[in-house]
Amino acid sequence: MPHRGHESTDGTGGGELAVPMAWLYAEYIADELLRTGDLMPPTSFEFRAGRDALALTVFLSDTDGELSGIRVISQLENWLALTAYDQPWRDWVRARMAERTERATGSGAPCPDLALAADAWRWLEETELLAPDLDAVPGGGPVVGEDDGPKVWTPAWRLGLPLGHLAIHLF
Incomplete structure (x- = not known):
């Protein structure tokens, strides 16, 4: 039986994972x-939306596409x-995803990082969460609790x- 060797961590190995x-x-x-x-429970959809938006920002802001040696x-x-x-974050994400997709298509090599980023972006764009309407002006009195005030379906991003x-900011 032939030996497969070690799995690749950067996608450059010949036929390796x-x-x-x-x-x-x-x-x-x-x-x-x-x-x-500690803004919300890690099991909430809101946490996932924050994590995915932030992960896309981190991933796409790395121009080398490897996050090699990045210092937080x-x-x-x-x-x-x-x-x-x-800032036009949504437009920035779309442009960076298009650039990365074009580079990956040109190289012909599979890009599992880009595939996961694309899945996260698709979820952020297609999923709507019921959230307080941050654009609404409360009429009459102040909004006291989290459950008070109008709510709207908002794209997860x-x-x-x-x-x-x-x-x-809190870090």
């Missing part, structure tokens, strides 16, 4: 930032800028992005 290390590392960073911020502290300001309320931004 490609492990999506860059995506897994981005997801780990996002998960840790959100857990440190040195990237925090960049991630804050990318996730800020007044619109809820996850500010949660990810806040988690970076």
